[in-house]
Amino acid sequence: MIQPPLDLDAVRAFVRIAELESFTRAAEAIGTTQAAVSLKLKRLEDRLGCRLFERTPRYVQLSARGAAFLDHARDLLEAHDRALASLTRGRQRIAIGISDHVAGPELPALIARMNAQDPQLVIEIRIGSSGDLLQSFDRRELDTVIVRLHAERDDGELITEEQFGWFAAPSWQHRADEPLPIATMAEPCGVRALAGQLLDAAGMPWTEIFVGGGVTAVAAAVMAGLGVAALSPRMIPFGAVDVGLRLGLPVLPRLPVVLHTRVRDGQPRAALAALSAAFKSAVRG
Structure with a gap:
């Protein structure tokens, strides 16, 4: 049969x-x-x-x-x-911008899932700050951006939310008579601005000790023992510790991850849906 x-x-x-x-x-x-x-x-x-x-x-x-x-x-x-x-003319392309505070060590696996959804889709990825990526999206240089929530916008589709913390190397110690040394990304960076606002509101003196061009550089500065950084646990190498409670630092909120896209149908949209679901899985652990 x-x-x-x-x-x-x-x-x-x-x-x-x-x-x-x-x-x-x-x-x-x-x-x-x-x-x-x-x-x-x-x-x-x-x-x-x-x-x-x-x-x-x-x-x-x-x-x-x-x-x-x-x-x-x-x-x-x-x-x-x-x-x-093989029966279609040409290959479809999608240009995606991902915030440096969103793209983590799982990015290769996430791209692989998009490719598995449509092996013929040409995927272009750009990493940058949320503000810069949103400007590129508005100029139609990018089809889609996945960014942290921007204070000046209320559009976009919420993918998930992620907790942040104040991380330092295990051996790092803060000298109480000195301002808190902060490692951060260069402007414009929404997380950088939020961290500074919270420390100022709490009346805690702080100073920049390191400014990196990306989260990887900031995490490296943290593990080198230069100071503290406001980061997602996903972005920190194994061994870093959250010192927020010990130092009495202000609690960092859960920060949204938001999707902005002009892609509405077809295989590119299916690939984006797979990427969004994979981000949710990565953040939830």
Whole structure:
């Protein structure tokens, strides 16, 4: 008896669940509901005659059969996408700006997920400050930007929020009779401005000890023992410690990550949805 072919939408849902370890995040990446994703997976499991995931209220984990199927599922989707792309004229391109305070060590994996969504999509990435990227977006030099919330704007789509802290090297000690030495990014930088405003409002003397052209440079200055920096835990090398409570520093708020885009449909929009869901996963840990 000839078995019916696999439903490619169901296979795509399976791959997204496996990558994001969540039905909810997979639904966000695909642009559908959690119920629809669950139904697609059930139909795929019925077709294959096995459970692909072990599910509990706390986690979603591939079963042994699911882990064995994952690479084959990816190969199937890539072959399908290549076949479709071979019939289209030219390759689509998307130019994306990502704030330096948003792009973290997970960026290579996030780009890989976008490429897996559409291997024929030409992806251009620019890293910079939120303010500069928004200006480039308004000038139509970028199709999409993923930035920290800018004080002068209320547009854009909220992706997630991320907690910040005051980080220093484990061996660093503050001299109480001296201003707090701060490592920060160069202007314009919204996190830099916020940190200064909070310290000033709390009446805490501070001084710039290091100004870096990117978060990587600032994190390096922190680990070199130069001072304290307001950063996301994702951006800090292993071993850095949050000294905010010990030093009585003002609490940093959760800072939004916001998507601005003119891309509304097609494969580029699907790739953006996958990238947004992956950012949520990275921030939530």
